[in-house]
Amino acid sequence: MTDEAILREQFLAQLGASVRDGSFVRLTLGKPRGADATLRNLFARPVEVRGAPHLSLVWRHERQDITKNFPPEDALTTLAPLIGADFHSAHLFTTTRLAQLEYNKKGEPRLTYGPAGEEKPDPAHDRPKQRLLTGESQPWLQALGVTTSTGSVREGMADKHRQIHKFVEILSHLAADAALPSHRPLEIADMGCGKGYLTFATSDYFNLVAARAAHVRGIEARPELVELCNRLARETGRARLSFLPGTIESAAFATLDVLIALHACDTATDDAIAKGVQAGAALIVVAPCCQKELRAQLHPAPVLAPALAHGIFAERHAEFATDALRALLLEWAGYDTKVFEFISTEHTAKNIMIAATKRAGPARTEADARKVRELAAFYGVKTQALARQLYFDLGQ
Numbered sequence: 001m002t003d004e005a006i007l008r009e010q011f012l013a014q015l016g017a018s019v020r021d022g023s024f025v026r027l028t029l030g031k032p033r034g035a036d037a038t039l040r041n042l043f044a045r046p047v048e049v050r051g052a053p054h055l056s057l058v059w060r061h062e063r064q065d066i067t068k069n070f071p072p073e074d075a076l077t078t079l080a081p082l083i084g085a086d087f088h089s090a091h092l093f094t095t096t097r098l099a100q101l102e103y104n105k106k107g108e109p110r111l112t113y114g115p116a117g118e119e120k121p122d123p124a125h126d127r128p129k130q131r132l133l134t135g136e137s138q139p140w141l142q143a144l145g146v147t148t149s150t151g152s153v154r155e156g157m158a159d160k161h162r163q164i165h166k167f168v169e170i171l172s173h174l175a176a177d178a179a180l181p182s183h184r185p186l187e188i189a190d191m192g193c194g195k196g197y198l199t200f201a202t203s204d205y206f207n208l209v210a211a212r213a214a215h216v217r218g219i220e221a222r223p224e225l226v227e228l229c230n231r232l233a234r235e236t237g238r239a240r241l242s243f244l245p246g247t248i249e250s251a252a253f254a255t256l257d258v259l260i261a262l263h264a265c266d267t268a269t270d271d272a273i274a275k276g277v278q279a280g281a282a283l284i285v286v287a288p289c290c291q292k293e294l295r296a297q298l299h300p301a302p303v304l305a306p307a308l309a310h311g312i313f314a315e316r317h318a319e320f321a322t323d324a325l326r327a328l329l330l331e332w333a334g335y336d337t338k339v340f341e342f343i344s345t346e347h348t349a350k351n352i353m354i355a356a357t358k359r360a361g362p363a364r365t366e367a368d369a370r371k372v373r374e375l376a377a378f379y380g381v382k383t384q385a386l387a388r389q390l391y392f393d394l395g396q
């Protein structure tokens with residue numbers, strides 16, 4: 001066995017021993033080197049599942065966390081091949097010390113030790129999912145009818161509760177990747193904010209959880225909702241949170257760093273994206289719905305006609321064509337764009353999210369323009385709301 005393999009084996013032996021003798025506190029794997037480019041970290045900690053000891057493994061991806069619980073020996077079998085291969089950094093925290101296995105650029109490991117400094121966690125019960133919003137968010141969650149006065153989720157509001165927390169989790173990942181300014185408070189707009197669930201959540205995430213001062217503005221066409229939300233913002237002491245009556249189309253911002261528009265119907269999503277692009281927002285997050293604009297224009301290949309005679313396929317098809325064009329237009333406008341499921345379709349059908357982070361590289365290249373035009377030509381799309389507002393010629 002080489003010296004390098006010996007160090008890795010020593011680390012694995014210490015990991016195994018700590019899990020078996022109960023001194024294991026947690027394990028953090030970093031410096032990902034595996035095939036999955038979205039994977040950032042893997043965290044392991046002890047938990048009890050139905051009274052039996054387990055290890056909870058959390059795969060932290062760019063946009064989401066995937067958690068699986070394993071019996072201890074299975075967890076060790078899962079972790080061992082990843083250390084030194086998929087991850088080039090491993091920190092093992094036990095009640096007695098910290099062991100760090102770090103690989104350099106040549107792939108050579110170094111094993112070092114430090115003091116413990118960690119309390120043993122209490123795995124006595126299945127812990128509730130770690131939420132980013134804290135008890136400080138309870139006043140508005142209660143006032144908006146999501147939770148009761150004791151903090152439990154109100155009947156019928158479980159999906160909304162889940163959606164709020166999932167949104168904050170996604171936002172935390174997106175914000176970490178976006179080139180947000182650090183020298184001044186962030187300027188954030190939530191367009192078509194409705195009752196303000198996600199606007200309050202965004203404000204609390206930045207101002208309270210991430211400790212980044214942020215002015216958050218909700219824009220909403222219905223004045224009664226604006227009034228309700230402004231009153232609630234005042235009553236709960238959210239000085240940096242405000243709601244403005246008006247349409248997305250007429251909203252104007254001197255500075256805008258983050259643009260959010262979830263479930264703004266049909267072309268209201270395009271209006272919101274256009275505002276974000278025009279203001280040079282570093283991060284644009286939309287979850288489109290009711291993609292009607294293109295339905296009458298779509299002329300896909302004749303081979304698809306019998307399938308598209310089914311209403312649901314025609315609807316999905318229009319959603320796809322619309323959101324694909326939006327994503328490509330954002331790429332052309334200088335954004336790196338990701339499209340992913342926001343929450344499972346089990347909870348809502350409106351679950352596609354388009355997240356765009358402004359890149360430092362070139363924008364409006366001919367190569368990106370060609371991708372947009374080719375997709376529009378494929379579907380016979382001659383005009384589209386976002387293209388119009390970005391003065392992009394679809395070339396038909």
Ligand SMILES: C[S@@+](CC[C@H](N)C(=O)[O-])C[C@H]1O[C@@H](n2cnc3c(N)ncnc32)[C@H](O)[C@@H]1O
Binds near residue numbers: 193248261
């Ligand atoms: C389906 S709700 C979504 C609310 C919130 N964004 C969410 O996801 O929980 C859509 C909201 O957008 C508002 N809205 C739709 N079109 C708008 C527009 N053009 N300008 C401003 N508000 C708009 C509606 O009044 C409604 O309250």
